[in-house]
Amino acid sequence: MRQKTISAVYSYYEQLRAGRAAPLRSEINPAELKAALPDVFMLEQLKDASFSFRLAGTRTCLVFGREARNTDFAAIWEPNSARRMVLAAQSVLATGQILKVDLIARGVEEPEFGLEMLLMPLSSKPGVVDRIFGCLAADDPTRPLTALHRWLLPTRLQFLTDEHMPRSILPSVEQAAPAQPANRPLFRVIDGGRRD
Template identity: 35%
Template sequence: MKIRHKTTQTLLRYFTWVRGRDTAPLRSAIDPSQLKTELPDIFILEKGMDGHVRFRLAGTRVCQVLGQEVRGEEFLRFWRTRDLHKMKLSFDTILATRVPMLVDVRGISDQVSAADYEMLLLPLRSTPSVCDRIIGSLSAVSAVRSPYSLGRRLEATAITILHDAVPEAEELDDLEDDSFYIDKPMTRPFGHRPTHLRLLQGGRQD
């Protein structure tokens, strides 16, 4: 299985390092300063008491792809009807099993030609015992003619469960192109372990 975008690589590596021996990291352990370059492609989702999954936070490029500010919007409303059940099941599976997923996404728009994206979905705990959030990224892997206000409808073309398969840190450092194969657990540190959360713009404090 091949990961194609550097944002996906970096977020997956950071997630694997920050969670340590846990199945999913605490939200308070995520330090956005470690992901400065990737922040425009990153988002956080939360499953509410009503069972709906909503964007808590979203980077500028995520909002550009979806054609609006998405904070507070339901995650599923941006997907094609035939993918709604599949994506809801994927979200519930990630929270229940705390296993990351990679989604190959086709962005469909009436205004411009379709574009391909890579979406990473990673489990996140709001408390030590509650896993109710996902940190993810949405990154273009094909040319996007116009990045602004596309209002694309998303289509899931493939979904891959990642289990504990992530690359060695030295394998990432030695990459000569923008892709790698996931086949080994990461064993080396990402950087200084964060001890607090620096919030992205928006969202409630908890």
């Protein structure tokens, strides 16, 4: 994780989760996230399995260039990436894993810039994992942001495993090595050749 804000929110979330599939929405205390509040957001999964923003911090809205509340999650992404990102968000709820996304913000009135996003599973009530707690931070935290309309383009998606090691889920960006069958050597030495 490149950004202090992302790392701080991740640590807070993991403490709150305490080994469970997901913490409850009611357990999140905004006072404990004071410095990160402008960068956090919450998504709700709707009946059609799409996602809508329940709330979003001020810096998050500036990145999007518009108020995010009640906005379709798919609408913030570059059109060719929107479906992939909705499926990725669905995977967060289905697997209970945290997803880290490296991405680029593109607008027509400024150079593109990099960001980092976390998507973390959240429960509205015990046993119902139907929300996502998120954080979005620019690679350059000193970059001034203005409310310009931007598309987001994912460049790398990684689930964070229990060992905190990233695992790519975006094959078009990072191909994983094919799995080797158990007990099968990677190579074999064949005796032969010239003997002088």
